[in-house]
Amino acid sequence: MLEDLLSAAILVFNWQTLIAISLGTIVGLMIGAIPGLSATMGMALLSPFTFFVDPLVGIPFLIGLFKGGTFGGSVSAILIGTPGTAANAATLLDGYEMRKKGKAGDAILGALHASLVGDFFGTVALIFGAPALALIAIKFGPLEFFSLILFSLTMICYVSGPSLAKGVLAATMGLLFALIGTDPLGGTPRLTFGLLELQGGLNVIALVTGLFGITEVLIQIEKFGPIEKAKNFSKDVYLSSIKENISLVSKHLRTIIRSSMIGTFIGALPGIGSETSPWVAYGLAKRASKKPENFGKGSLDGVLAPEAANNAVCGAAMIPMLVFGIPGDIVTAILMSALIAQGLQPGPFLIVEHREVIYGLFMSVLFATFALYIFGRLTLRWWMKILTIPPALLYSLIVAFCVVGTYSVKTSSFDLAVMFVFGVIGYIFRKLDIALAPMLLAFVLAKILEESLRRGLVMVDGNLMAILQRPIAATILFLTLLVLITFAIIEFKKRKNSKT
Secondary structure (H helix, E strand, C coil): CHHHHHHHHHHHCCHHHHHHHHHHHHHHHHHHHCCCCCHHHHHHHHHHHHHHCCHHHHHHHHHHHHHHHHHHHHHHHHHHCCCCCHHHCCHHHHHHHHHHCCCHHHHHHHHHHHHHHHHHHHHHHHHHHHHHHHHHHCCCCHHHHHHHHHHHHHHHHHCCCCCHHHHHHHHHHHHHHHHCEECCCCCCEECCCCCHHHCCCCCHHHHHHHHHHHHHHHHHHCCCCCCCCCCCHHHCCCCCCHHHHHHHHHCCHHHHHHHHHHHHHHHCCCCCCCCCHHHHHHHHHHHHCCCHHHCCCCCCHHHHHHHHHHHHHHHHCHHHHHHHCCCCCHHHHHHHHHHHHCCCCCCCCHHHHCHHHHHHHHHHHHHHHHHHHHHHHHCHHHHHHHCCCCHHHHHHHHHHHHHHHHHHHHCCHHHHHHHHHHHHHHHHHHHCCCCCHHHHHHHHHHHHHHHHHHHHHHHCCCCHHHHHHCHHHHHHHHHHHHHHHHHHHHHHHHHHHHHC
């Protein structure tokens, strides 16, 4: 394995890949730092442009964007109390309070160092965990994959927001939209309503760009008001030297390591992702603290814990995506679409059949970790100034990127119509407080779920109960049932407590 990693390091250590990683990281930092934008939206907008270059150039660009966007959101969370991404929501609780106390520099640089450690944990888990799991996953048949994907769909419970019913509704619509197109086994059109453009199914890039790009623009338009004189944040923030900041952060190393391990574990679970891990890490850091009363009032631990956790997710979330073809979160669902567009079908045989490319991606993830720290430190004041861009100009550019990015995939005006339709659907969902994540996850997983089930039924002559005779599949189904029962108990207790 070490020989493979060394060969991969030599393979990706070229100017094209290194520039792609660097550029992706810088773009991610910029996108993450702007409130309302996110790594999800950035990848949805820019992933179509990666289809026309080598996989070891295009995918590393997206990986750098993913990592940069995840950290970048902490800048606006700390400076103006508005998280750049949902993954940074927990950071603002103490980060913004530190800003009020004149400690914004410590908070931002602390978040950067915590992100570096968390990122490294997730990357190591990816490099050594994915190949080991692939050896087990090769033994999976259609029924085992059906059970695993069914288990992944239960993770919708955890990304549905405050209302499980609304999350299930969104997931059901995602499954319905995935059925549009041609029957994968029978070859007959379904739900196409006579439109030839729908026979190939809905373009996932158009769907994602609409849900997370156009929807966000529509939401932000509501907030446009009189243009005020922007504040120059960069003049107000003192950024200590690297030595000073490392000395400060080292006193909280236990919190960072614990949070990194939490983020790595949660990231490796399909469907949960970076929006959950920061809150779990924050809660555990508060519980373990000798001064829990300081949390929410400007505690550095309250910044370091969520930032270490959400960056650890970046590498770990790629494990289920690469090994089982199941996205760990929304961002890896988009990354999975980009891999498929490059002719690389995620799954257990991907590492076997494209060993050189996959190990090259592993090393790209590692290089992106260091690129995040280097460019994050060198360009930090730039992103403070980006917070002053007039919203009207910013979101006009985003719409232009949405249109160009979606159209460039298949040069189809129909895809543009799909993008705007899903932009309106996403807007309605957001106004009704319905989470968008369940719809995307269900849409991405539906095709694999259907194909694995139908192929499995052919193998066992239509006897679905035969799945219980296969140890791996039966174990996964048992875990699925256990998750559902556990979640039902938690919900029951919440409702019972709310009534008392």
